[in-house]
Amino acid sequence: MPLNTSLSFLRIVERWFSLLSKQEVTDAEARCRHHRRRILETSQLLSALHVAPAFSCLEIVDAIYFYSLNATSDTFILSKGHGAMAQYAVLEAMGIMSEEQLNSVCQPGSQIGGHPDRGNPGVIASTGSLGHGLPIAVGLARADNERGSDGTVFVVMSDGEFMEGSTWEALLIAPSIGVTNIVVVVDHNKSISRGEIPVAHPNMLPLAPKISAFGWSVAEADGHSVNEITTAISQRPRGQPFALVCHTTKGRGVSFMENEPIWAYRSPSGDEFVQAMDELADPSGDEE
Amino acid sequence: MRDAFARALHNASKRRDDVFFLVADISPASSLDDFLAESPTRFIDVGVAEQSLIGIAAGIAMRGFRPFAYTIANFSIYRPFEQIRVDLCYQNLPVVVVGVGGGMAYSALGSTHHTIEDIAVMSALPNMTVVAPCDPLEVDEAVHASFGLEGPMYLRLGKAGEPDLTADAPEPFELGRIRKIREGYSVAILGYGPVLGLALDVANALDIGPEERIAVFSVHTMKPLDLKRLAEILNSFERVVTLEEHVEFGSLGSRVRQLAFEQSSDVDVQCLALHDRFIHVYGAQADLRNAHQITSEALVDAVKG
Numbered sequence: 001m002p003l004n005t006s007l008s009f010l011r012i013v014e015r016w017f018s019l020l021s022k023q024e025v026t027d028a029e030a031r032c033r034h035h036r037r038r039i040l041e042t043s044q045l046l047s048a049l050h051v052a053p054a055f056s057c058l059e060i061v062d063a064i065y066f067y068s069l070n071a072t073s074d075t076f077i078l079s080k081g082h083g084a085m086a087q088y089a090v091l092e093a094m095g096i097m098s099e100e101q102l103n104s105v106c107q108p109g110s111q112i113g114g115h116p117d118r119g120n121p122g123v124i125a126s127t128g129s130l131g132h133g134l135p136i137a138v139g140l141a142r143a144d145n146e147r148g149s150d151g152t153v154f155v156v157m158s159d160g161e162f163m164e165g166s167t168w169e170a171l172l173i174a175p176s177i178g179v180t181n182i183v184v185v186v187d188h189n190k191s192i193s194r195g196e197i198p199v200a201h202p203n204m205l206p207l208a209p210k211i212s213a214f215g216w217s218v219a220e221a222d223g224h225s226v227n228e229i230t231t232a233i234s235q236r237p238r239g240q241p242f243a244l245v246c247h248t249t250k251g252r253g254v255s256f257m258e259n260e261p262i263w264a265y266r267s268p269s270g271d272e273f274v275q276a277m278d279e280l281a282d283p284s285g286d287e288e
Numbered sequence: 289m290r291d292a293f294a295r296a297l298h299n300a301s302k303r304r305d306d307v308f309f310l311v312a313d314i315s316p317a318s319s320l321d322d323f324l325a326e327s328p329t330r331f332i333d334v335g336v337a338e339q340s341l342i343g344i345a346a347g348i349a350m351r352g353f354r355p356f357a358y359t360i361a362n363f364s365i366y367r368p369f370e371q372i373r374v375d376l377c378y379q380n381l382p383v384v385v386v387g388v389g390g391g392m393a394y395s396a397l398g399s400t401h402h403t404i405e406d407i408a409v410m411s412a413l414p415n416m417t418v419v420a421p422c423d424p425l426e427v428d429e430a431v432h433a434s435f436g437l438e439g440p441m442y443l444r445l446g447k448a449g450e451p452d453l454t455a456d457a458p459e460p461f462e463l464g465r466i467r468k469i470r471e472g473y474s475v476a477i478l479g480y481g482p483v484l485g486l487a488l489d490v491a492n493a494l495d496i497g498p499e500e501r502i503a504v505f506s507v508h509t510m511k512p513l514d515l516k517r518l519a520e521i522l523n524s525f526e527r528v529v530t531l532e533e534h535v536e537f538g539s540l541g542s543r544v545r546q547l548a549f550e551q552s553s554d555v556d557v558q559c560l561a562l563h564d565r566f567i568h569v570y571g572a573q574a575d576l577r578n579a580h581q582i583t584s585e586a587l588v589d590a591v592k593g
Binding site: 118124125126129131132134135136137138139140141142143144145146147165166169170172173176177 | 308329330332334335337339340342343344345346347348349350351353355370371374375378379
């Protein structure tokens with residue numbers, strides 16, 4: 001069975017010019033290694049943490065915050081709530097969440113938990129239950145229209161959320177009610193708790209044409225290339241809601257975590273932590 | 289009641305510019321036309337998609353608007369229960385979920401269209417305010433009062449054509465306060481929703497002459513329940529009768545019995561509620577009530593003790 005039948009569909013990003021300079025690409029790669037190390041460090045304070053789901057969407061979250069999001073008018077929702085550590089690490093790097101807050105995640109007395117919670121620094125919506133983020137985002141975008149704002153609502157979703165009916169409801173409704181100021185970025189790692197989507201639910205694939213059929217403009221990208229993600233979002237056609245299906249690897253960045261379901265929930269033990277940090281070290285000669 | 293709701297919403301939209309009205313492929317009668325004509329961009333029909341009805345309303349409320357999410361009562365809360373719990377209650381957003389046809393108002397459409405557990409289910413949710421007006425006048429008051437809330441409200445409506453029961457009520461409507469709608473000193477009938485019409489009929493029939501013995505109270509706000517006044521009622525009447533078009537579990541009756549137990553009250557409490565079973569009877573609303581012994585005869589018996 002082909003692992004990914006959707007790669008041939010609308011893979012137009014390659015044809016676009018690259019938005020980021022070589023230096024910006026290098027910076028983004030260094031930043032994402034740093035984010036991953038911070039998540040691993042936090043994981044050592046806890047027995048269980050969603051590490052691999054955060055690694056899967058890390059470049060997506062970084063690309064949106066650092067290159068796409070207008071802080072004064074745009075909105076970010078991590079509908080894939082179990083990727084929370086990715087958002088927290090990026091928020092720390094941006095100075096929105098403090099180091100102490102990130103280190104306190106899931107600890108007694110902390111306000112920061114395993115899923116984003118409305119009221120946390122930089123968090124507008126409480127997510128964690130799949131399929132809730134997109135309808136909320138459609139409401140935010142629609143309300144922005146009513147206020148005369150030109151803000152865009154960015155929603156990061158897991159591909160597992162495309163098994164929820166509420167996601168398809170909202171995909172259907174957004175263009176019907178004239179919502180075009182919304183960008184959905186799908187973390188398409190093709191992995192769910194009990195296995196692989198191509199094996200367990202092959203009819204979910206390809207994802208992109210299904211979203212397109214609901215009246216959205218759709219593109220695909222390498223979900224671990226900040227440059228491809230940024231470029232695709234920047235070059236999106238206007239006048240339609242936009243979805244970017246990003247092909248990703250769960251646990252990306254640490255060899256023994258990649259595509260291994262156990263790392264959806266586990267924190268690495270001592271030796272594993274050392275090896276993982278080693279793999280994520282910056283190349284010698286580079287700055288941290 | 290749905291006309292009263294649409295009128296109240298339209299009136300509110302004339303005073304304020306933050307009213308959003310969302311429906312799921314349903315219209316609350318022609319009374320909506322005025323709202324549509326004046327505020328077309330603040331109306332959204334999401335289609336047959338109740339989860340998104342609530343989710344979109346939550347997003348709109350996050351921006352400071354006051355959304356009303358309207359559909360048939362059973363669809364308004366059961367299909368999108370988790371959206372109500374997480375998007376509205378957990379995040380404490382001021383969305384009014386409006387359920388039309390609460391109880392068995394859609395009597396002939398079968399149990400799929402009945403809403404007989406809603407008060408219990410909605411009352412279990414932290415941050416939720418639960419309101420069940422007894423007549424069109426209380427609907428207007430409830431819509432008006434909803435703007436004072438910081439969090440979500442579930443508003444249980446009947447359907448159309450309910451009579452006004454409270455035009456001459458001795459007390460005004462006040463959200464969160466049990467309201468006396470008929471004077472009396474001996475027996476108190478407590479209830480909510482249009483079934484209170486039955487209570488007034490029975491009280492009027494039994495109280496012959498100038499002396500008013502049977503008081504009737506509208507417990508329009510089922511959450512937060514006005515425990516202070518409930519305690520006073522338990523202390524000052526010989527008998528308390530609860531009447532509701534709702535299953536016994538998590539009902540007004542169970543709350544009254546609980547409080548009576550907690551304060552070691554020796555008052556006689558009689559509870560009329562729907563039985564713990566779905567209804568496979570068709571006909572008028574009264575026929576369905578009859579099937580669960582919600583009748584004037586049963587109420588007379590309860591009042592007499």
